[in-house]
Amino acid sequence: MIEVKDLAFSYGKDKQALHGLTFSVKDGEIFGFLGPNGSGKSTTQKILTGILKGHSGMVSLFGKDMQSAHTREFFQKIGVLFEFPYLYTNLSALDNLHYFASFYPKEQRRDAEELLHELEFKKDFLKKPVSSYSKGMRQRVSMARALMSNPKLLFLDEPTSGLDPAGAVLFRKIIEKERKKGTTIFLTTHNMLDADLLCDRVAFISNGNIVALDTPRNLKEKNSNHSVVIDYLHQGKREEQTIEAPALKAGIPFAYDELISVHSQEPTLEDMFIQYTGRGLT
């Protein structure tokens, strides 16, 4: 679906934003693109969506080279959720969706009301102007806008930003549903939980370079010390021991009366990011 080789981009003479990125995204995959502010992830997404021109290296989408890919047909096949909910605040959710959908062929469009219902949008607000919506409601309408055209390739930039925990769970379900339909998803995020739960593979980008690329599980496993912490009661006292995971094969290798908890010492995705880049995801 997406093939990128030696992608480089510069905003000016001394403002090299990307230094030869190479990666690919398979059909139906959710690909996470993680990096701190200013690392080059937005620039990459803008190049892939055809917003930014003037890159070097090879970029191909839908099997077509990027130089010739940005046709009307290309834009009909992609959906983009921006970091901020860009909507006409004087129009209602329905009017916004009908307006943006009107640029796509009829047979490709989804029903706006149905989509908003799926996103648990409050019915009472369907015809009220966007200016009266909360941030979460605006984010729902923006997500609906991105999905309205049944895109084959979906670019999501911080999809759960501005949502409460229940809203974030709902969005993850919707993203999963899209993947099941065969939609390829390019997810740009700071949110490690989203990346961990949703992405088939993630790329860590720092200072315009990809510093690691693998499945979240592999990234964590590679750097795990394979130990567990066991919390237990023994002779009326609460105790804790750290042991190597293979040692558990023969059962718990110490005396105990009651097990309280067993914690894996596997690093988190954020730990991995810091390890690879030396920077936090801020």
Next chain:
Amino acid sequence: MWRGFSHLLKKDFRLMVSGKFFLLALLSLFLYSCYINFVFVNLDQEMYPVYLYDPQDKLPVNREYVTKLDSREALEAACKDQYSVGIDFSRDAPEVYLLSCGRETIDHYRMTWGEAILHGNADGHADRIGPYNKEMKNRREITAEFLFFELSAVGFLGLASMLFKEKQMGVIRVHGILPVCRPVFILSKLLLLLLSDLVFAILLTVINLGAAGAVQVLPDVLLQAGILSLIMALVGFLCAVKLPDFKQFSLFYLILAVFVTTPVFLAEQTGMEWKQIVYHPMYHLFKAMKAAYFSAPITKASYYLACLGAIILLFLLSYQTLNREIAKEG
């Protein structure tokens, strides 16, 4: 492409309605027309008063315009207002006395008027100016001025305020990923503003010149209005996309009004002499608008080529600026 264009047009029309653009235009039309019909057509400049010092009563003069005085001192005192004209006939030959008002042309008119009194052929009424009577001449002149002002300042502001709204909402960026040509985004706004300006020009002309007078000048007026409307709409578009906030835009608007439009009015409407004004592009647009209202349209190909060149250049700059805005960070 045309399907996208019609949706953009519909959306821009709704934005213009919600921004009360048409209401403001109607209000302007009402105010301009009231001013023209109830105030301006009745305005007239008073004849220069003439004071005569003629101790020997040598001059038979029309008493309607002349006030006789008893001394040279009284004559000098009467002419201190820099408006009146004095005639001193105390010696063998009469002498016109006046204090300069600071404008050579007006001083010249005063002198000519004084001499006309001296020679006894003064007639204070000018019934026809070219093919028009005085009222029609005034109506055409002020209508041309109001239309020029409306298109260059108010229309410009209307489009810019609409675009600022879209910019603040961030929706311009969404248009960067829609299956629609980006130039169409500019074209839909231009077309709407152009149509609205042309309708405004028709109404203002018909109301203030009457149907017969309007039919005579409308083809030329619409051509000039169209050129001015497109240029100002593109300048408004460019500034609204380029400038980061409405504060800076307001400052720019002030500069445009004070330093760009005002000199044109001053140079054309007052006795101010300023030869360099011919290098001011708006001056030529203003002259062309006035010429259209007096049925003497500009026929120079160079003028129309320059306008076309300006429109194309501004369009390309607007397109480039729009692309930059779309690529900007949120």
